[in-house]
Amino acid sequence: MLLIDEVNELIPGQRITATFWVDPAREIFKGHCPGAPVLPGVYTMEATAQATDLVLMTKPAYADKVPLFLGINNVKFRKKILPGDTLEIHAELLSERAKKAIATCKCAVYTAGDLAAETGVTIAMR
Numbered sequence: 001m002l003l004i005d006e007v008n009e010l011i012p013g014q015r016i017t018a019t020f021w022v023d024p025a026r027e028i029f030k031g032h033c034p035g036a037p038v039l040p041g042v043y044t045m046e047a048t049a050q051a052t053d054l055v056l057m058t059k060p061a062y063a064d065k066v067p068l069f070l071g072i073n074n075v076k077f078r079k080k081i082l083p084g085d086t087l088e089i090h091a092e093l094l095s096e097r098a099k100k101a102i103a104t105c106k107c108a109v110y111t112a113g114d115l116a117a118e119t120g121v122t123i124a125m126r
Contacts, residue, residue, distance in 0.1 A: 004018045004019070013060075079115065088111070
């Protein structure tokens with residue numbers, strides 16, 4: 001499930017800004033909050049993980065590696081994400097343990113200029 005439509009800015013190995021349009025026709029909206037659909041938080045977190053993958057996969061040291069999700073921390077949901085919204089996803093390298101090929105990005109998700117969610121995403125490159 002790809003949750004990034006476009007990369008708007010990328011500084012390899014450092015940060016990314018990407019977008020994802022929340023298609024109202026997605027199957028998830030048929031059962032998630034019927035009558036008042038909202039994007040499940042797990043989708044938002046997956047979008048931040050995918051952005052983090054792209055930041056790390058652009059580092060030469062990880063060129064032949066596969067990103068593996070290790071976890072998220074300090075998750076805060078600030079605003080509901082609705083069908084038809086466009087997410088602006090920011091991920092910036094926060095810390096890295098190069099010898100173990102583990103890194104964490106600080107991530108923020110915006111809709112219509114408002115902060116909708118923030119988290120830290122940790123990935124291992126194998």
